[in-house]
Amino acid sequence: MLKYLAVAKILKKHKPSVDNAVLHLHYRFTFLIFVISSAFVTAKEFFGAPIDCLPIKSVPTGILNVYCFIMAIFSVPKHYDKVIGDGVPYHGIGPQLEDDELVYHAYYQWVPLVLFLQAMLFYIPRFIWKQAEGGLFDVILGGLNEPLLGNKEKRLKKHRILCDYMLKNMRMHTAWAWRFFACEMLAFVIVVGNIFFTDYFLGGTFLTYGTDVINFVDMDAEDRIDPMTRLFPTVAKCNFRAFGPSGTVEVYDTMCILAVNIITQKIYILIWFWLIALAAITGGWLIIRAATIVSKDVRGRMLQYRGRVAGPEQVALIQKHCDLGDWFLLYQLGRAIEPTIYAEFLKELAKELENTPPRDETNPMLSN
Structure with missing residues (x-):
């Protein structure tokens, strides 16, 4: 369990940063879901040994359990539809012929590791952005998010510093913003990729797993077969091979x-619903992001909303x-700074820009 304690640093509260709620869902909430799930399926104190086989005469129980765990248990699909007690002791278990189809369930050995690695994948966009951002936002913020700013003189001084920075560095944040947008797109690729990877890992059954479970709940009790039992059987078969007295x-x-x-x-029901929801949320957010990239009007409305206390003018x-990069920086500052302090800063910045012609009027090549 010690390896899971190492993720605590990731889950602690971070300082204000260029971020948004959608990425929080990836590198915090989804990360936590997968880490906890991985820990659960390895916790012997809750479930005992990972496998427990009925004893076979002359075969030590410990050896039998290890053998079946390593060599993989299996089910016989032709017995899935049969009634328990009528020729079969359990769904998927019963007599088998040489030509019968067998479904091996080897993936259960890898579930804890795969879940943990998937958790790491969801943290990748956050890690990349932290390296690419390089602490610039925290430097620019300059403590404006701290409660200390009840002191008006300190507040005005910080406004002045931030205004000077913005005036000197207008049109210089585009690449910085695009690196963040790329991380948002990477997050979407990762969640969609995880859906298809999990489907591959579970033998092509994950894509419809959630809908199959929903349909199972609505079916008549005598006709239904639990899809969860098919994918993750709690009882399965094992054939132990050994040499007899004559070889x-x-x-x-x-x-x-x-x-x-x-x-x-x-766990996989939860993961199915969550990944589908997360993919939809992230995809919807990328549509909004695309609108902010291509439309200055959309950016204007969003900045108006964020800085509404300062006044529309x-x-x-x-x-x-x-431009796009400046807007993104100002918008993120609005997320990190208390609204009234943010409004004071915007008013100060507007005052400085009042007699300055917009860059896109003086140089059309810089417009966006």
Whole structure:
């Protein structure tokens, strides 16, 4: 369990940064879901041994359990539809012929590791952005988010410093903003990629797993077969092979219980619904992001909303001087600074820009 304690630093409260709620869902909430899920399926104190097989005469129980765990248990699909007690002891378990199709469930050995690695994937956009951003936002913010600013003199001094920075560095934040947008797009690629990777990992059954479970709940009790049991059986078969007294290979048939699959079934239901929702949320946000990139009017409205305390005239004046990168920086500052302090800063900046012609009027090549 110690390896999971190492992620605590990631989950602690961070200082204000260029970020948004959508990325928080990726590198905090989704990361936490996968880490906790990975920890659950490895916690022996909750479920006992990962596998427990019915004993076979002359075969030590410990050896049998290890053998079946490593060599993979299996089910017989032709017995899925049969009634328990009528020829079969459990769904997917029963007599088998040489030509019968067998479904092996080897992936349960890898579930904890795969879940943990998937958690790391969801943190990648955050890690890349932290390296690319280089602490610039925190430097620019200059403590304006701190409560200390009840002191008017200190507040005005910080406004002055920030205004000077903006005036000297107008039109110099575009690449900085695009690096963040790229991380947002990467987050979307990762969540969609995880959906298809999980489907591949689980043998092509994950894409419809959630809908199959929903349909199962609505079916008549006598006709339905639990899709969770098909994908994550709690009882399955194992064939133990050993040499007999004369050297002939003897096959011992046994049944194994995987108690951990009780929670694994529920974990992957949660993951299915969450990944679908997260992909939809992130995709919707990227549409909004695309609108802010291509439309100065959309950016203007968003900045008007963020700086509404400052007044529409001041915000409109500032917007005339901003390109995409400047707008993004100002918008993110509005997320980190208390509204009244942010309004004071915008008014100060508008005052400085009042007698300055917009850059796109003096040089059309710089317009955006």
